[in-house]
Amino acid sequence: MAKAENLMVEQLKNNFKAFEARLNGISKNQWHQMRKEAIDAFTSNGFPGVKDEEYRYTPIGKAIEKNFDLSMLGIETPETGTFVPVFSKEHAIHIFIRNGKIDHENLNDISEAGVEVCSLKDALVQYPKEIESHLGKYANVHKDSFAALNMAFSNDGVFIKIPRNTQLEKPLIVHYITEGKGEEKIFQTRNLIIAEEGSNAKIIESYTNSDNIRQFSNHVTEIVVKANANFNFYKLQNQGNQAYHIDSTYISQLRDSTLQSYVLTLEGKIIRNNLNIILDGENCEAHMFGLYVIHEDSHIDNHTSVDHKAPNCYSNEVYKGILDNNSKGVFNGKVFVRQDAQKTNAYQSNKNILLTDTATINTKPQLEIWADDVSCSHGCTTGQLDEEQLFYLRSRGIGKSSARAMLLHAFVNDVLDKIEIDFLHDYFNSEMYNRLDWES
Amino acid sequence: MGKDDQILEELTSSDYKYGFETLIENDSAPKGLNEDIVRFISAKKNEPEWLLEWRLKAYRHWLTLEEPKWPNVKYPKIDFQDIIFYSAPKPNKELQSLDEVDPELLETFKKLGISLEEQKRLSGVAVDAVIDSVSVKTTFKETLGELGIIFCSLSEAVHEHPELIKKYLGSVVPMTDNYYAALNSAVFSDGSFCYIPKGSRCPMELSTYFRINASGTGQFERTLIVADEDAYVSYLEGCTAPQRDENQLHAAVVEIYAETNAEVKYSTVQNWYPGNKEGVGGIYNFVTKRGLCKGNNSKISWTQVETGSAITWKYPSCILKGDNSVGEFYSVAVTNNYQQADTGSKMIHLGKNTKSTIISKGISAGKSQNSYRGLVKVHKNATNARNFSQCDSLLMGNKCGAHTFPYIEINNSTAKVEHEATTSKIGEDQIFYCNQRGIDTENAIALIVNGFAKKVLNKLPMEFAVEAQKLLALTLEESVG
Numbered sequence: 022m023a024k025a026e027n028l029m030v031e032q033l034k035n036n037f038k039a040f041e042a043r044l045n046g047i048s049k050n051q052w053h054q055m056r057k058e059a060i061d062a063f064t065s066n067g068f069p070g071v072k073d074e075e076y077r078y079t080p081i082g083k084a085i086e087k088n089f090d091l092s093m094l095g096i097e098t099p100e101t102g103t104f105v106p107v108f109s110k111e112h113a114i115h116i117f118i119r120n121g122k123i124d125h126e127n128l129n130d131i132s133e134a135g136v137e138v139c140s141l142k143d144a145l146v147q148y149p150k151e152i153e154s155h156l157g158k159y160a161n162v163h164k165d166s167f168a169a170l171n172m173a174f175s176n177d178g179v180f181i182k183i184p185r186n187t188q189l190e191k192p193l194i195v196h197y198i199t200e201g202k203g204e205e206k207i208f209q210t211r212n213l214i215i216a217e218e219g220s221n222a223k224i225i226e227s228y229t230n231s232d233n234i235r236q237f238s239n240h241v242t243e244i245v246v247k248a249n250a251n252f253n254f255y256k257l258q259n260q261g262n263q264a265y266h267i268d269s270t271y272i273s274q275l276r277d278s279t280l281q282s283y284v285l286t287l288e289g290k291i292i293r294n295n296l297n298i299i300l301d302g303e304n305c306e307a308h309m310f311g312l313y314v315i316h317e318d319s320h321i322d323n324h325t326s327v328d329h330k331a332p333n334c335y336s337n338e339v340y341k342g343i344l345d346n347n348s349k350g351v352f353n354g355k356v357f358v359r360q361d362a363q364k365t366n367a368y369q370s371n372k373n374i375l376l377t378d379t380a381t382i383n384t385k386p387q388l389e390i391w392a393d394d395v396s397c398s399h400g401c402t403t404g405q406l407d408e409e410q411l412f413y414l415r416s417r418g419i420g421k422s423s424a425r426a427m428l429l430h431a432f433v434n435d436v437l438d439k440i441e442i443d444f445l446h447d448y449f450n451s452e453m454y455n456r457l458d459w460e461s
Numbered sequence: 462m463g464k465d466d467q468i469l470e471e472l473t474s475s476d477y478k479y480g481f482e483t484l485i486e487n488d489s490a491p492k493g494l495n496e497d498i499v500r501f502i503s504a505k506k507n508e509p510e511w512l513l514e515w516r517l518k519a520y521r522h523w524l525t526l527e528e529p530k531w532p533n534v535k536y537p538k539i540d541f542q543d544i545i546f547y548s549a550p551k552p553n554k555e556l557q558s559l560d561e562v563d564p565e566l567l568e569t570f571k572k573l574g575i576s577l578e579e580q581k582r583l584s585g586v587a588v589d590a591v592i593d594s595v596s597v598k599t600t601f602k603e604t605l606g607e608l609g610i611i612f613c614s615l616s617e618a619v620h621e622h623p624e625l626i627k628k629y630l631g632s633v634v635p636m637t638d639n640y641y642a643a644l645n646s647a648v649f650s651d652g653s654f655c656y657i658p659k660g661s662r663c664p665m666e667l668s669t670y671f672r673i674n675a676s677g678t679g680q681f682e683r684t685l686i687v688a689d690e691d692a693y694v695s696y697l698e699g700c701t702a703p704q705r706d707e708n709q710l711h712a713a714v715v716e717i718y719a720e721t722n723a724e725v726k727y728s729t730v731q732n733w734y735p736g737n738k739e740g741v742g743g744i745y746n747f748v749t750k751r752g753l754c755k756g757n758n759s760k761i762s763w764t765q766v767e768t769g770s771a772i773t774w775k776y777p778s779c780i781l782k783g784d785n786s787v788g789e790f791y792s793v794a795v796t797n798n799y800q801q802a803d804t805g806s807k808m809i810h811l812g813k814n815t816k817s818t819i820i821s822k823g824i825s826a827g828k829s830q831n832s833y834r835g836l837v838k839v840h841k842n843a844t845n846a847r848n849f850s851q852c853d854s855l856l857m858g859n860k861c862g863a864h865t866f867p868y869i870e871i872n873n874s875t876a877k878v879e880h881e882a883t884t885s886k887i888g889e890d891q892i893f894y895c896n897q898r899g900i901d902t903e904n905a906i907a908l909i910v911n912g913f914a915k916k917v918l919n920k921l922p923m924e925f926a927v928e929a930q931k932l933l934a935l936t937l938e939e940s941v942g
Contacts, residue, residue, distance in 0.1 A: 074531070360859065375874035378841060386880070388865040393856040393886045400881040403871045 030064045032092055037173060040095030044176065052145065052156070059162040059172035066166045078351040078383045079322040081291050082166075085265055089237045093207045095174045097122065104198045104231045112444050113225070114193045119200060121208035121238075122177055136189060136222070137182040141211055144180035151182065156213055159243045159271035165295070167267045171241040175211035178242075183220040183250075192223035192255075192442050199230040199238070199260070206234055212242040216250040216278075223253040223442060233261040240268045246278040248302065254280070255445060256294070259287040259452065262317060269295040276302025276331070283440060284340075285449050286313040286321050287456060296325040300334040300362075311340035312436045314453045315348040322351035329362040329392075338369040341436050343429055344380035345456075352384040354399065360391045369399035374406065374432060426454065490547040496520060499647050502547045506616045506651075509623065519636035519646030526640045532803040533832040533864055534772050536745065539710060546648045546681070605663070610694075611656040612667055615683055618654035625656055629687050633716040633753040633780070641712040641774075642749040645681050649714070652683035657692035657723070666922055668697035682713040688723035690756065695726040697925060711770075713748045721756025721783065726764070728921050730929055733769035740799025740828075743771025750777040754786035754812075762789040763806070764920045766929040768936045771800060776834065778807035781815035781843075788817040791917040793929070795936045796829030796861070805835035805852070805867075810843040810876070819850040822914045825861040826937055832864040839876040846876045854884040855913055857906075857937070907934040 037060045041053070068082025069075060076082065085091075100119035108115075114134050117124035123140040131138045145152055162169035179195055199206055216222060230236060246252045260266060266289050274280055284294055298307050313321045327336045342350050352371045373382045386399040406428050414424035433453070440446040490501050499520050503513040528539070605612050611622060619626050636646035657663055688694055711733070717725050727750075736743025746769075752761035763777040779788030790806035808817035817837065825831035833852045854863035865882045887909050895905030910933055911918070918926050 363859070373871075375871065375876070378872075378874050380874060382869075382871045384869045384871075386865070386867060386882070388854075388882060388884055389862070390854070390856065390864065390884050391862045393859045393861070395856070396883075396885050398881065398883040399865070400879070401867075401869060402877075402879045403869065404877040405874050 029086075029091065033064055033094070034060070036092060036094050040174060040176075043095075055157045055162075056173050059169040062162045063166055063169040063173055066163075066169070069166055075324065075353075078349075079291065079293055079320065081265060081267065081293055081322075084291060085237050088235065088265070089205055089207060091207075093205070094170075094209070095176070097176075098201070098203065098206055100124070100198075100200065104196070104200050104229065106194070106196055106227075107448065108194065108444055113191050116179060116193065116195045117198060118179065118195060118210060119198045120206060121210050123179055131193075134189065134191065134193075135184065135187050136193065137184065138193075139180050141178040141180045141213060142176065144213070148180065148182065151180075151215055152213070155215065155243060155245055157243075159273055159297070159299070160241050160269060165269065167239050167295075168241055168269055171209045171211055171239050171269075175209040175241070178211040178213070180212070181214045181224065183214075183216045183222045185217040186219040187217070187222070188220070189222040192225055192253075194225040194227055197226065197228045197238070197240070199234055199236045199264070200232055201234070202232065203234060206236045206238075208236070208238045208240075210238065210240050212240075214242065214244045216244070216246045216252045218247045219249045220247075221251040223255070225255040225257060225442070225445065227257040228260050228264075228266065230260040230264050233263050235263045235265075236260070237265045238267070240266070242270045244270065244272045246272065246274045246280055248275045249277045251279045252281070253283075253441065255283045255285065255440070255442070257285050257287075257445065257449070258289055258292055260289045260292070262288060262290055262319065264289045264292070266292045267295075268293065270297065272296075272298045274298065274300050274302065274305045274307065277304045278302070279306045280308065281439075281441075282307070282309045284309075284311040284323060285440075285445075286311075286315060287449075287452055288315060288317075288319050289321065290318065291320045291322070293322045294324065296323070297328075298326065298336070299328045299330060300336065301330050303331045303333050305331070305334045307334075307336040308439075309336070309338040309340075310436050310439050311338075311342075312433055312449070313340075313342040313344075313350060314433070314456055315342070315350070316345040316456055318347050320349040320351075322353075324351075324353045324355075326355040327357070327367065329356070329358045329365045329367060332361060332363045332365070334362065335366045336368070339436055340371045341433055342371075342373045342382070343376065343433065344373065344382060345376045347377075347379045349380070350382040350384075352382070352401070353387065354385075355387045355389065356397060356399070358390045358392045358395050358397065362392050363394040365392060365395040365397070367395070367397040371401040372432075373401075373403045374429065375403065376405070490545055492545050493542040494544070494546055494648065498546055502648055502650065505547065506619075508616075508619060511627070512619060515631070515636065516647050519643050520648075522637050523640070523643035523647055526643055528640055532774050533830065533834070533866070534774065534801040534803050536772055536801075539745070541644075544710060547650055608661050608664070609658040610661060610663055611654065613654055615649075615652040615654045615685065622654075622656070625687065626654070626685075629685055629716070629718055631716075633718055633751050634714050634749050639749060641747040642714055645683060645712045645714045645749070649681045649683040652685070652713075654684075655686045655694065655696065657688045657694045659689045660691045662692070663694040666695045666697050680709075680711050680713070682711075684713070684715040685718075686716070686725055686727070687718045688720060688725050688759075690720045691722045692720070693724045695922060696728070697922060698727070698729040710745045711747070715748070715750040715777075717752035717761055719752065719754050719756065719759035719761055719786075722758045723756065724760040724762075725752065726762045727752070727777075728764040728925055730766045730921075730925055730932065731769050731773075732932055734771075735769050735798065735800050736771040738798050740771070743800070744769065746770035746773045746775065748775040750775065751780065752778065752788070753780045754783050754788060754815075756786075757783040757812070758785045759783050760787040760789075762791075762920070764791045764917065765793070766917070766921070766925075766932065767792065767794040767802060767804060768932050770802075773800075773802040773804055775804045776807055778809070779817060780809045780811065781817065782811045784812040785814045786812055787815070790817075790819045790821070791920045792821045793824070793914040793917045793933070794821070794831060795824045795933060796826070796831045797936055798827040798829060800827075800829040802830070803832040803834055805833045807836040808838070808848060810837075810839045810846040810848070813842070813844045814846070815843055816847045817849075819848070819852070820916055821850075821852040822917055823852065823854040823863055824857070824910060824913070824933075824937070825854065825863050826857040828860045830862045830864070832866065833882070834866040836868040836870070837878055837880070838868075838870045839873050839878065841872045843873055844875050846873065846878075848876075848878045848880075850880040852882045853913070854882070855910065856884065856886045906937065910934075910937060
């Protein structure tokens with residue numbers, strides 16, 4: 022066992038050397054130092070095992086070691102450009118990341134909309150100041166192995182800057198597309214988003230796996246929401262049943278800013294979402310919504326953490342899930358209230374419906390509070406559809422499956438209704454109905 | 462003891478009402494732990510061969526284990542070679558009546574306010590008083606004997622009812638269970654054994670009142686309660702300990718075994734020395750408490766009021782194995798000064814239609830840390846399981862912490878599980894309301910805290926409830942300012 026692990030470490034180190042060599046000069050910049058630190062952190066910590074409290078219910082490290090050839094790390098796979106988005110062009114601004122590489126073709130049209138977008142690689146040259154002060158500052162490579170792996174091997178991703186006082190009218194969609202033939206794909210995408218003072222934007226990250234290929238995607242996004250900005254961040258995860266996806270988002274909010282985060286999950290083999298929010302200035306507001314409607318063997322793990330560092334902040338978290346077949350759900354919500362963060366209001370709720378006996382849910386809402394003048398609460402429930410409510414509807418002539426659909430719809434509705442983008446709302450709604458074979 | 466420590470002790474001794482030490486000649490084992498010590502303890506107690514083997518097996522298993530690091534508490538590493546694992550008050554031959562009890566012991570009880578005569582005459586409570594590990598006197602034994610109820614010290618039971626002990630000892634908390642349970646299994650000194658036969662309803666509340674005595678002695682208490690079919694018992698446990706600078710380790714095990722239709726109610730008030738205001742001294746309380754609802758329709762209920770100990774690490778649990786069985790957990794945990802508590806409950810639902818309730822109220826003041834850690838697990842076959850958990854925390858002062866770590870694992874779609882938790886401080890408007898009506902702030906806080914904990918205090922037997930309320934007010938004295 023130990024020998025095998027040593028072999029893996031050796032291989033990763035060799036991979037890393039080859040990868041750095043391919044970077045051709047880019048390796049000389051400050052990113053290089055961070056990469057080196059990250060690969061050392063990863064090789065000493067390895068993938069998290071089940072003994073790791075944070076990954077207790079999600080043995081993703083093991084699954085990846087078993088299913089993927091890690092010598093592929095850092096090797097780019099060609100894109101085919103066949104994917105067509107389901108959302109029509111005029112509704113939004115589209116950015117495509119195909120097989121981990123940004124599609125440069127349509128980037129020029131975007132600047133007209135008033136937002137600055139480029140690949141992270143180009144941003145190293147074009148936006149050195151922003152890169153220096155933010156890249157790698159929130160995702161700690163020593164605390165999270167996947168952040169370390171990403172830092173070591175990521176080469177591309179998207180850089181978005183919403184300039185000061187810009188109000189984006191249309192939402193911006195970043196499509197992460199896995200496409201083409203092949204046994205398996207490994208991506209380490211890295212993004213940086215900066216919402217400047219007083220800006221207002223909606224950004225959607227949409228993940229698709231159009232040819233249903235086995236994929237290991239390790240995705241890290243760092244977001245800075247500056248003073249007075251209003252930032253809406255959506256994630257739509259519908260990646261087929263072959264996707265091993267780790268999605269880490271690190272958000273730092275400065276004073277008087279508002280954040281709405283939505284994590285909408287429909288399918289994936291194992292999906293792990295790490296949403297880490299730091300409220301670093303007074304008077305911040307963070308709203309986190311999550312909805313997972315999953316079936317078959319999907320496994321979804323939502324880990325969220327809200328760190329109240331400054332006084333007078335508000336955070337509210339509502340995650341809801343419907344689990345069918347053999348699917349597995351994990352929820353872990355942490356709220357930290359530091360000693361200085363007086364007058365904090367923090368709420369958290371996680372509700373689940375299990376449709377079968379083979380579906381599982383493990384939930385752990387967690388509060389850690391060091392300040393006294395706070396009002397915090399959390400709640401979670403797990404149950405099934407209420408027989409009496411079903412009977413009520415059926416006694417009024419509504420068929421069994423419609424009645425079921427109505428009740429499930431009512432269950433998720435308070436989160437669904439919070440989605441402010443109409444086409445996204447409709448898309449999720451219809452997918453949800455299809456997924457569970459409901460008659461509507 | 463250094464000069465500083467002496468001064469410190471003099472300064473602080475007045476703070477702790479129950480801080481005195483009875484000078485009873487000890488019969489102690491040498492410091493440290495090895496197989497010989499385990500043999501020494503076993504020999505000292507004239508134990509049969511099988512029990513010695515059991516202890517040794519536990520000891521060997523313990524050696525393979527590591528001290529748990531996951532609780533949310535901080536303390537210096539315990540040096541197990543610096544602890545005296547056995548000390549007994551000098552035995553005074555067989556005792557027939559109270560007159561024969563060591564007068565000094567009786568004096569100790571008087572200071573604690575529970576003189577045996579008093580207890581015997583007034584309260585109708587049978588008291589199995591334990592001083593430093595060995596049961597000294599068991600009262601009301603004869604009355605109970607008529608009903609077939611066995612209530613005696615564990616070491617006595619080993620000799621008189623070996624078949625019961627063999628059957629039930631370690632059946633709920635196996636010796637391999639965890640680090641401190643294994644340690645306890647190896648070196649347990651004594652404890653209480655209670656057996657309620659089929660169809661009996663125990664007419665009085667059974668109670669052990671024990672205290673830690675003799676400097677540097679860990680007390681390894683082991684309680685075993687067995688309720689046979691259709692039996693009922695309410696069991697009380699409460700304790701205080703003398704003040705002392707050195708940290709003392711207390712690793713107890715409590716096992717409850719409930720057969721079909723049986724009901725066991727276990728209540729405890731824990732008021733061990735919490736250390737002084739600077740966080741020096743105090744008891745380390747690492748306890749494993751577990752009940753097994755073996756038969757159908759059985760019920761186990763835990764009620765606890767935790768105000769003492771420097772560090773508490775305690776998770777009374779229920780394994781709901783029988784169909785329709787019920788588990789309950791009511792807890793008030795108060796921490797002040799530098800106390801740390803990591804406490805909560807585990808409810809494991811295995812049988813059909815099992816129900817559990819967890820009500821936990823945490824109050825932290827001073828510089829203390831108070832954590833709730835709980836697990837609700839519903840297994841695949843536990844159809845129609847139901848759980849309700851509520852854990853509320855109250856914060857007093859801005860240097861303390863309140864934390865919640867509830868784990869909820871559901872593997873059955875018919876389960877209904879609810880969990881809710883809140884954290885807040887005492888509202889200024891509430892205190893103002895009281896002040897306005899002529900209640901000073903100190904009393905207002907006592908009033909509000911009692912209201913906050915009412916749901917749990919109500920579950921305590923009468924005499925305990927009164928004591929617990931006083932204790933709450935006492936613990937929180939001067940905590941707001």
